[in-house]
Amino acid sequence: MARSGTLAGPRRRNGMGLARREAMMGLLLVSPWLLGFLIFTLGPMVASLWFSFCEYKVIQPPRWIGLGNYQRMFTDDLFYKSLSVTTRYTLVSVPLGILAALAVAVLLNQNVPGARVIRTIFYLPSVVSGVAVALVFSWIFNYRFGILNYVIGLFGIRGPDWLGRPQWALWAFILMSLWGIGGNMIILLAALQGVPVSLHEAAEIDGANSFVRFWTITMPMISPALLLVTIMSIIGSWQVFTSAYIMTGGGPAYATLFYLLYLYRNAFSWFEMGYASAMAWVLFVIILVCTLLTLRGSQSLVHYEGA
Numbered sequence: 001m002a003r004s005g006t007l008a009g010p011r012r013r014n015g016m017g018l019a020r021r022e023a024m025m026g027l028l029l030v031s032p033w034l035l036g037f038l039i040f041t042l043g044p045m046v047a048s049l050w051f052s053f054c055e056y057k058v059i060q061p062p063r064w065i066g067l068g069n070y071q072r073m074f075t076d077d078l079f080y081k082s083l084s085v086t087t088r089y090t091l092v093s094v095p096l097g098i099l100a101a102l103a104v105a106v107l108l109n110q111n112v113p114g115a116r117v118i119r120t121i122f123y124l125p126s127v128v129s130g131v132a133v134a135l136v137f138s139w140i141f142n143y144r145f146g147i148l149n150y151v152i153g154l155f156g157i158r159g160p161d162w163l164g165r166p167q168w169a170l171w172a173f174i175l176m177s178l179w180g181i182g183g184n185m186i187i188l189l190a191a192l193q194g195v196p197v198s199l200h201e202a203a204e205i206d207g208a209n210s211f212v213r214f215w216t217i218t219m220p221m222i223s224p225a226l227l228l229v230t231i232m233s234i235i236g237s238w239q240v241f242t243s244a245y246i247m248t249g250g251g252p253a254y255a256t257l258f259y260l261l262y263l264y265r266n267a268f269s270w271f272e273m274g275y276a277s278a279m280a281w282v283l284f285v286i287i288l289v290c291t292l293l294t295l296r297g298s299q300s301l302v303h304y305e306g307a
Helices: 002-051 068-073 077-108 115-127 130-140 147-153 166-180 182-193 197-205 210-237 242-247 259-269 273-297
Strands: none
Touching: 002 273, 068 273, 077 115, 077 166, 077 182, 077 210, 077 259, 115 166, 115 182, 130 147, 130 166, 130 242, 166 242, 182 210, 197 210, 210 273, 242 259, 259 273
């Protein structure tokens, strides 16, 4: 008994030493990411939270003003305008983009020749540089020589001034958002391919048609992927910046003054860094609330396998 006790002590110490070395090695391996997160993400977030309570003109030291920046938003007409533009864009572009991505995913899920090549073609636009896409679409939507108005003119209809009229400018950006459905399409396509074929075969034997099978089997099975795509689309719709900055600069008549574009102008055009930081935290709260509402509203609609 005494001998076994003497052996247990060194074994325990060796085990603790091995666990400590593994922990140190793990920390060493993740340290580049951890340092990058602390320096380039968490640090700026804490700084922006502090600046949001200050009057900070960049070239002058920040001066504490409490809730002054947040109170300023209640009297800022352009703040409400940017909020309205982005909200309307979200309400239209998100459902439209999800429906388009789902339709393309369903089509590409069929056994057709060259399906892999077609999937790649549909996905490629989602990885193209935002500046390049904005320049291309500024030519497509051009009133005089744009290809879109040329195609519309083939049907004897005079195309509108997409980027020059307030009533059409936001619709141009909504149509442009369909260009980037490739990422959502891939996620939905993967979910569709995960639906068991046996369920469809059993429903078909029972006499269910294609629509019934899609609505009662496919939709519940891919509902988690739809939830993911919805949340990602909502977050993305509140972060539109590059296209508006390149194509319209927020015009005409502030019709495309997206929230992030107005935030950028406050920070880097007018050097209202304190006010811009406050806007950034309001945007964080808006996205958080939208995400939580989406999750809460989807509890009865999302089907998790095995739940």
